[in-house]
Amino acid sequence: MNTMSGSISEQEIVINSDFKLKLPDHFKNLSPGSYIFGIRAAELTIHENGIPFTLEFSEISGSETFLHLENNGVSLVALMEDFVAIDAHQQLMIDINVDQMYAFDMEGQLVKSPFQE
Secondary structure, eight states: OEEEEEEEETTEEEEETTEEEEOOGGGTTSOSEEEEEEEOGGGEEEEEEEEEEEEEEEEEETTEEEEEEEETTEEEEEEESSOOOOOTTOEEEEEEOGGGOEEEOTTSOEEEOTTOO
16 A cells, blocks of 8 residues: 555645645545545556656556656555556656545554545
8 A cells, every 4th residue: 555644634635735635525524634645556547637746667567567656755656457668757647546545643543444434
């Protein structure tokens, strides 16, 4: 699972100045403040309306490709279900499925998952 520190404020998740996400419905009852957010690699996709990331390198594993991405010090790994040939150091627009995000407190204890009511 990818993890990243950030905060909830004003109906959004703020990871850094270039990296803000819509607050998913299952996070609406969380208090504003600092959290560690988690997202699985399969929940990141290349999409023209996504957040800009730099591709550090890609790792081909059979019929899947892992993309190692970076945005202002935040490193994430995306899993593509296909063979994807992309040159390193390109900028990619990455969409994050916020409906599948997890929230942990700053000590790493699970606060909210997409499967909790």
